[in-house]
Structures are given as C-alpha cells and as structure tokens.
Amino acid sequence: MADVRTLPDAEVAPDAPPSPTHVTIRREDYTPPDWLVPEIALKFTLELDKTKVQSKLTVRRNPTSATANAVLRLNGDELKPVGIWVDGTPSEAWEMDGDDLLVTLAGDAHEVAIETEINPSANSKLMGLYASNDMLCTQCEAEGFRRITFFPDRPDVLSKYRVRMEADEARFPILLTNGNPVATGKLDGGRHWAEWEDPFPKPSYLFALVAGDLKPNRDSFTTMSGRKVDLAIWVREADLAKTGHAMESLKAAMAWDEKVYGREYDLDLFNIVAVSDFNMGAMENKGLNIFNSAYVLADTDTATDVDFDNIARVVAHEYFHNWSGDRVTCLDWFQLSLKEGFTVFRDQSFSADTGSPAVKRIEDVRSLRSFQFPEDSGPLAHPVRPDSYMEISNFYTATVYNKGAELIRMMHTVLGPEKFRAGTDLYFQRHDGQAATCDDFVKALEDGSGVDLSAFKIWYSQAGTPLVDARVSYDPGSGTATMELEQRVKPTPGQPEKAPMPIPLKTALIGEKSGAEIAPERLVLLDQPKQSVRFEGLSEAPLLSINRGFSAPVVMRAQRGPHDLERLAQSDTDPFARYEAMQDLAMNLLTAGARGEEVDPEPLIRAVRNTLDSNALDPAFKAEAILLPQEALIAERMDVVDSDAVHRSREHLRHALGSSLAAELKRAQASVMAGADRTPLAKGTRRLRSVALDLIAGGDPAEGVRLAKAQFDAADNMTDRQRSLAVLASLDGPEREEALAAFLDRFKDDALVVDKWFAIQAQSQRTDTPERVERLATHPLFSLTNPNRLRAVVSQFAMNHWAFNEESGRGYRFVSDMIMAADRLNPQIAARLVPAFGKWRRFEPKRSALMHEQLERIVGTAGLSRDTYEQASKSLG
Ligand SMILES: [Zn+2]
Numbered sequence: 001m002a003d004v005r006t007l008p009d010a011e012v013a014p015d016a017p018p019s020p021t022h023v024t025i026r027r028e029d030y031t032p033p034d035w036l037v038p039e040i041a042l043k044f045t046l047e048l049d050k051t052k053v054q055s056k057l058t059v060r061r062n063p064t065s066a067t068a069n070a071v072l073r074l075n076g077d078e079l080k081p082v083g084i085w086v087d088g089t090p091s092e093a094w095e096m097d098g099d100d101l102l103v104t105l106a107g108d109a110h111e112v113a114i115e116t117e118i119n120p121s122a123n124s125k126l127m128g129l130y131a132s133n134d135m136l137c138t139q140c141e142a143e144g145f146r147r148i149t150f151f152p153d154r155p156d157v158l159s160k161y162r163v164r165m166e167a168d169e170a171r172f173p174i175l176l177t178n179g180n181p182v183a184t185g186k187l188d189g190g191r192h193w194a195e196w197e198d199p200f201p202k203p204s205y206l207f208a209l210v211a212g213d214l215k216p217n218r219d220s221f222t223t224m225s226g227r228k229v230d231l232a233i234w235v236r237e238a239d240l241a242k243t244g245h246a247m248e249s250l251k252a253a254m255a256w257d258e259k260v261y262g263r264e265y266d267l268d269l270f271n272i273v274a275v276s277d278f279n280m281g282a283m284e285n286k287g288l289n290i291f292n293s294a295y296v297l298a299d300t301d302t303a304t305d306v307d308f309d310n311i312a313r314v315v316a317h318e319y320f321h322n323w324s325g326d327r328v329t330c331l332d333w334f335q336l337s338l339k340e341g342f343t344v345f346r347d348q349s350f351s352a353d354t355g356s357p358a359v360k361r362i363e364d365v366r367s368l369r370s371f372q373f374p375e376d377s378g379p380l381a382h383p384v385r386p387d388s389y390m391e392i393s394n395f396y397t398a399t400v401y402n403k404g405a406e407l408i409r410m411m412h413t414v415l416g417p418e419k420f421r422a423g424t425d426l427y428f429q430r431h432d433g434q435a436a437t438c439d440d441f442v443k444a445l446e447d448g449s450g451v452d453l454s455a456f457k458i459w460y461s462q463a464g465t466p467l468v469d470a471r472v473s474y475d476p477g478s479g480t481a482t483m484e485l486e487q488r489v490k491p492t493p494g495q496p497e498k499a500p501m502p503i504p505l506k507t508a509l510i511g512e513k514s515g516a517e518i519a520p521e522r523l524v525l526l527d528q529p530k531q532s533v534r535f536e537g538l539s540e541a542p543l544l545s546i547n548r549g550f551s552a553p554v555v556m557r558a559q560r561g562p563h564d565l566e567r568l569a570q571s572d573t574d575p576f577a578r579y580e581a582m583q584d585l586a587m588n589l590l591t592a593g594a595r596g597e598e599v600d601p602e603p604l605i606r607a608v609r610n611t612l613d614s615n616a617l618d619p620a621f622k623a624e625a626i627l628l629p630q631e632a633l634i635a636e637r638m639d640v641v642d643s644d645a646v647h648r649s650r651e652h653l654r655h656a657l658g659s660s661l662a663a664e665l666k667r668a669q670a671s672v673m674a675g676a677d678r679t680p681l682a683k684g685t686r687r688l689r690s691v692a693l694d695l696i697a698g699g700d701p702a703e704g705v706r707l708a709k710a711q712f713d714a715a716d717n718m719t720d721r722q723r724s725l726a727v728l729a730s731l732d733g734p735e736r737e738e739a740l741a742a743f744l745d746r747f748k749d750d751a752l753v754v755d756k757w758f759a760i761q762a763q764s765q766r767t768d769t770p771e772r773v774e775r776l777a778t779h780p781l782f783s784l785t786n787p788n789r790l791r792a793v794v795s796q797f798a799m800n801h802w803a804f805n806e807e808s809g810r811g812y813r814f815v816s817d818m819i820m821a822a823d824r825l826n827p828q829i830a831a832r833l834v835p836a837f838g839k840w841r842r843f844e845p846k847r848s849a850l851m852h853e854q855l856e857r858i859v860g861t862a863g864l865s866r867d868t869y870e871q872a873s874k875s876l877g
Pocket of ligand 1: 317321339340343
C-alpha cells in the first residue's frame with residue numbers, strides 16, 4: 001500500500017483513463033431500444049487474469065421503436081472486440097464509437113456473436129467480472145455488464161440467459177450463475193464446465209457469475225404452493241460456522257413475503273455468495289445474490305447486535321427484490337426508486353414485524369435524518385426520481401432509497417394495509433416480466449385501491465424536505481382547540497420555486513393534566529401552504545402530539561415549550577411521538593447551547609430520570625429515548641455551523657446528565673450481562689448499558705474509564721466489547737491503548753472485526769483523532785482497494801463531525817487525499833466520500849473556505865473519474 005500523502009496533487013497514474021467526457025443524461029431523452037435481445041448465450045473460459053467471453057445475441061428489431069435504425073449499439077467499457085460474427089459469418093460491418101460497438105445489420109432479425117477478453121485481476125473498480133481472494137465474481141448494477149461483454153446495457157432490454165462456464169477444477173471447483181443448473185462435465189487438463197439456464201428474462205444488470213473454492217451451508221424452504229426450494233450460502237470453508245443467522249433470516253424473509261405480499265419464490269434454488277471486496281451491501285442478481293461478507297457472516301463473538309439486525313435486513317431486502325426489482329424491473333435508471341424505495345419499505349416492514357416496531361421506526365428515522373435530510377438540504381439535493389445524471393452510480397442515495405421508502409409508506413398510510421395490498425397485487429400482476437416506471441406503480445396502487453393518489457406524485461419530482469410549523473391554541477370556554485399548520489420547501493438546485501406537498505400527519509391531543517388521549521389519533525392531510533384544523537369537546541388543556549409514527553418525512557417544528565415536551569415525554573400514547581418529545585427537548589437545549597445561550601437542563605434531566613425509572617418501558621426504547629442527538633444532527637438545525645460550539649454544547653449537556661443521574665445510569669449500566677442471548681430484551685439491555693456508559697463517562701471521565709475497561713474485559717459478546725471500546729477510545733488513560741491493542745491482537749485475522757477496530761478510532765471524540773486517522777491510513781492492515789476497510793477509516797472519520805471539521809482543515813485534507821487516491825482505483829467508492837464536503841456553505845467562514853478549497857482541488861485533478869467529478873463539481877454549486 002502506498003502512502004497517499006506523498007503523491008503530488010495532480011499526478012496522474014500511468015494507466016489513468018483519458019480525461020472523461022462529462023456527458024449529462026436526461027430522463028426526458030428516453031427512447032425505447034431500437035433492437036431487442038430476446039436471448040443470449042454466454043461462454044466463459046475463466047482465468048484470474050485472462051478470461052475469454054464468447055457471447056451470442058439473438059437480436060430483433062423492436063417493433064415499438066420509432067426509428068428503423070440499422071445500427072445495433074452495444075455498450076462497452078474498457079473492452080475491445082476480438083472477433084465479431086453476424087449469422088455465423090465474420091463481419092466487417094462494425095465500428096467503435098468511444099467505448100461502444102456499433103454493428104450495422106441488414107435485416108430485422110440476426111444472430112450476433114462477439115468475442116472479448118478481460119482481465120479480472122486488474123479490475124480494481126469491482127464492476128463487471130473481478131477477482132477477490134482468488135475467487136471470481138461479478139457486480140453488474142448499474143452498468144457493469146458492459147465491462148464483461150458488448151451489450152445493450154440498459155434495464156429495459158430483457159433477455160433469457162444460457163451460460164456455460166469452463167475453468168480449472170482445482171482452483172475453481174464451484175461454478176455458479178443465475179437460474180438453474182442444467183449440465184456439468186469434465187474436460188482435459190483438470191478442467192471442468194457447468195451450464196446454467198435462467199428461464200426468466202432479465203436485464204443485464206441482474207447477470208451474475210461466481211467461480212471459486214467455496215463451501216455451502218445448505219437448507220431448503222417449502223413455498224406456499226408446496227414447492228421445495230434448495231437454499232445455499234457459499235463462503236470460504238473457515239466462515240461456514242458464521243452463516244446460520246443469514247440462513248434463518250432468508251427463510252424468515254421468504255415466509256414473510258408470502259404472508260404479507262403473496263409473493264412466492266420462482267426458481268428451484270436460491271444462492272447467496274459472500275465476497276470480501278464489494279462496493280455495495282449486496283446485490284439481488286436473479287437466483288444468485290452476491291453479498292458483501294459484512295452482511296452474511298456473524299457469530300456473537302465477532303458480530304454486534306447491529307450487525308445481526310443488518311444481516312437480517314439486507315438478506316430480506318435482496319430476497320424481496322426477486323419480485324420488486326427482478327420480476328418487475330425499471331424502465332430506465334431514473335426509475336431506480338421504483339425498485340429501491342419499494343424494497344426498502346418492504347425490508348423496513350419485515351424488520352418491524354420480526355422485532356420491535358417502535359424501536360425499528362426510531363432507527364429508520366434517525367438514519368433518514370442523518371443521511372437523507374442533509375442530502376436534501378445540500379448542493380447534491382435531487383428528487384426521488386432524478387431528472388438527470390452524469391454517472392448513475394452517484395444516485396444510489398439516501399434520497400432514492402430512504403426517502404423513496406417514506407413516499408411508499410405515506411401512500412400505505414393513506415390507503416391502509418388492505419387497499420395497499422390490492423394495489424401491489426395489481427402492480428405485480430400487471431407488470432410481471434416488464435420494465436416499469438414510478439408512474440406505473442402509483443397507477444397500479446390507484447387502480448387496485450380505487451383511491452386517487454395523483455397528488456402524491458409530486459414527492460417523486462420535487463426535491464427538498466418540507467418544513468412544517470404547527471401551533472395549537474385552546475379555548476377553555478368552548479372546549480375547542482385550533483391547530484394552525486404551515487408548510488414550506490426551501491429551493492434546491494434547479495428547483496427555485498416549490499409547490500405545496502401532500503403531507504399526511506397522524507395527530508392526537510394529549511390532556512395536559514390527565515396524560516390521556518383527549519382527541520384520538522386522526523390522519524390530517526396538509527396539502528395547502530396554510531391550513532387549520534379544529535378539535536371539539538375537550539375537557540382540559542391539550543398538548544399536541546403530531547407526526548406520530550413519523551407519518552411524513554418532514555422537519556416538524558411544533559411550538560411546544562419545555563414543560564409540554566417533558567409532559568409528552570412521559571405520557572404520549574404513541575411511542576415514536578414520545579421519543580420525539582424527548583429528542584425535541586434535548587435538541588432545543590443543544591442548539592441554544594451551541595448559539596452560546598444559557599440553558600436550563602433540569603426538564604431534560606427529569607425526563608431522562610423518569611424514562612430510566614419507568615417500569616412500563618422496555619430497555620431498547622429507553623436507550624433510544626435518552627440518547628442525545630448526534631452532533632451532525634444538531635449542526636443541521638443551526639443557521640451557521642461552528643462545529644466546536646456544537647461539540648461543546650453537547651458535551652456540556654452530556655456532563656449535566658451524567659453527573660446528575662450517576663446513580664440511575666450506573667444501575668442501567670450494571671444490569672445483568674445478557675451474554676450470547678439475542679432476544680429483544682437482551683439486545684435492549686445491552687443497548688441501554690452502552691448508552692448509559694457513555695453518559696456516565698460524560699459526567700465523570702475517570703469513572704467512565706473504569707467501568708468501560710471492566711465491561712471490555714468481562715465482555716462475552718462483541719456488542720458489549722465494541723461499545724465499551726468505543727467509549728474508552730474517546731477517553732484518556734493507558735486503558736485506552738491497552739484495550740485497543742488487546743482487541744486487535746485477538747481479532748487480527750478477522751477482516752470484519754479489524755474494520756471495527758479502525759472505525760472505532762476514526763469515530764473517537766478526541767483532539768488527536770485527525771492525526772490518528774492519518775496514521776491509520778499507513779497501518780499495514782489498511783487497504784485502499786478494499787471498500788469495507790476504506791469506509792471503516794475514511795467514511796467513519798468524515799462522519800465524526802467534530803474531528804473531521806477540526807479548525808486547521810487537517811481532516812479535510814486527509815479525506816480529499818484519500819478521495820483522489822481511491823479515485824484512481826475505484827471511482828465509485830471515491831465519489832461516495834465527496835458529499836462530506838457538500839455542507840461547506842453552512843459553516844462559519846474559516847471552515848467554509850477550507851472545505852471549498854479541497855473541493856476545488858479535487859475538481860482540478862487531471863484524469864479524475866466521471867463519478868468523482870460529478871459529485872465534486874455539483875458540491876461546489
Ligand atoms: Zn436494493
């Protein structure tokens with residue numbers, strides 16, 4: 001690994017691609033493909049550094065295409081044709097257009113054969129066919145298939161695949177691809193072959209191939225119509241013992257999708273493969289899901305409760321795509337949320353049904369606020385269905401995924417579960433085997449439910465998070481209350497004027513004295529700039545409980561004083577609203593503190609004490625409720641961000657809570673260790689322990705060190721171990737380095753745990769953190785080519801608000817150095833690090849200028865990828 005800091009800024013690696021042409025692709029320019037490819041036969045002669053790909057495309061003119069174009073355009077990326085045949089005869093009627101291959105055809109139907117040669121070992125972009133730990137695997141979404149062979153690489157060209165793989169049997173004993181295996185055999189020289197067929201037409205982005213020395217965890221699932229499906233999770237032999245949870249999650253997801261959506265699995269087998277080098281979390285290739293090993297492998301000694309939950313969520317997500325993505329796919333990449341927003345909504349519902357719905361909702365909203373809200377208020381803001389892009393990889397965003405899921409959730413809320421199901425049944429029936437659009441989805445929901453949802457379509461096209469102001473006035477004489485609502489969306493890039501949006505707000509009134517629901521929950525649809533709602537027959541002063549369950553993805557600014565919030569934190573009948581009251585109470589103090597105002601923490605201290613003492617609340621909910629908002633979220637609420645002031649304000653409140661509630665917090669922290677038990681109660685207990693430990697350390701750092709080290713030493717599971725180490729990593733004393741060294745020594749051979757070791761240090765709340773991450777980037781175990789390791793250091797550090805924004809700009813320089821170094825190897829991963837700089841306009845002048853300087857430095861780099869150029873140039877605005 002090279003020390004990236006020694007590279008001059010504008011140096012271009014010898015093999016860097018020529019300066020890319022930064023072409024913008026627009027949704028309005030969509031035209032149907034001129035040619036269709038109903039069938040494709042592929043033959044792979046596999047080797048790590050020289051793989052031969054022979055493809056045979058059955059092509060025919062698309063009857064719905066407006067042009068009678070004789071030229072068949074086949075996309076390529078860093079490919080050269082070795083040979084081209086049309087109807088069995090070598091053809092000269094072709095030319096290259098940039099990376100694309102253009103073949104001129106005489107008639108309406110032909111067979112086009114192409115041979116290419118690729119080098120998987122040299123493929124550091126991890127798109128197309130690449131090598132990882134001596135195995136070969138693929139990633140084709142969005143445009144990786146064109147790095148394997150020439151093809152109309154767009155999601156609306158669906159083909160039936162027949163694939164033959166040949167390889168050395170000792171090196172690649174297992175050969176897998178999509179669909180079902182049809183034949184295998186031996187060849188001379190220790191080689192073997194396998195042939196597979198996928199009966200379902202699919203777009204090229206769902207193609208997958210795996211070759212390697214893998215071992216399966218096998219199981220089976222009997223579908224609702226009684227068919228037996230073989231299941232297998234393929235990993236390296238040493239990892240087999242860590243696949244049990246993923247397998248249980250898969251079977252639970254299959255059963256859930258039958259019960260809740262009526263969706264049955266359609267092939268004879270379902271394979272999952274774990275890969276160490278992977279750009280994304282996982283990929284839903286038909287019948288052959290390829291996973292980042294972080295979302296497959298777990299045991300209680302090496303994986304945390306969060307890891308276990310993430311595995312269940314991602315396994316379910318990819319499985320659900322078999323219908324929402326594979327059987328019904330996207331017309332073009334602008335429709336990405338058609339499959340992603342809907343599938344995230346489905347995996348969120350699955351996790352809620354199999355765990356605690358209230359805690360799950362809180363976690364999802366926290367993630368929305370941490371990742372999507374900042375995107376929506378920054379220079380990279382874009383609608384759920386974007387209108388243009390330079391590089392589609394940059395649009396696998398929290399907006400397309402998580403806000404897309406919130407949009408589906410709002411329609412689900414308006415329709416109710418039964419009508420929503422009628423809508424999705426119609427959607428799957430109507431569009432099975434097709435490439436569809438977001439409009440098609442809404443139309444199917446409307447036709448299936450009989451409810452007009454057209455107003456909600458603006459959520460697909462208008463970017464920005466709505467701000468909603470709410471205020472209640474009460475007239476004791478008549479027993480009536482009036483709620484005044486007002487909405488506004490700030491301008492976003494390319495959208496200076498905003499229209500009002502339909503915002504479904506679950507609302508109730510809670511009695512100020514009784515703490516009971518004095519006006520039961522109702523769904524208020526705010527669809528005007530201003531609106532008022534009346535409540536009658538009230539017997540006491542009301543407290544406003546609004547956006548219950550987070551029924552709309554908006555920033556709610558309800559006028560409620562500390563007394564009202566304290567009361568709601570104690571008595572709101574909706575768990576999410578109760579959590580929100582607590583968070584609002586804390587957030588108001590934190591923002592006031594960051595502005596330099598005197599604050600009175602007493603109402604929050606009382607509310608936290610009440611929460612800790614409550615016998616009615618489960619520990620997982622308590623942990624969420626007393627967790628102070630993160631610094632990045634506080635910064636989001638500031639007009640001008642001074643990260644030191646934000647940090648001081650939060651530390652001040654953390655100290656106040658920790659010192660005032662030391663006894664209560666220690667009781668929570670000392671609650672019996674739950675060991676390997678993964679029941680909701682045990683998980684919640686562990687979560688509350690760590691939140692309490694962090695507050696104790698805020699009140700008394702020396703006591704924090706003592707308790708954290710004791711917890712670390714006694715831990716019999718990774719959750720307790722990792723969280724106590726994270727607390728220690730921010731404190732002073734020899735215990736910190738001792739524990740970090742012991743952790744690495746014990747787990748140095750487990751890549752996923754080593755990632756945690758890096759991440760804990762990159763996240764540490766210390767003044768020397770920027771210096772420490774620079775050293776971590778020269779550590780022998782650091783790697784620029786492994787996305788998980790790069791993220792563990794660089795993304796985690798960029799999310800460490802205080803340290804990343806250290807005032808000398810050292811953190812900014814480190815991250816931009818890493819972006820430029822990573823860009824030469826893997827542009828997709830490099831580009832994902834750029835949004836850290838997107839908030840430069842929000843900061844005080846000094847930091848703002850330093851961030852701006854780094855963005856200009858990135859944009860000015862010669863040979864920069866299209867991916868990183870798009871993100872950086874848009875961030876400059
Ligand atoms: Zn997905």
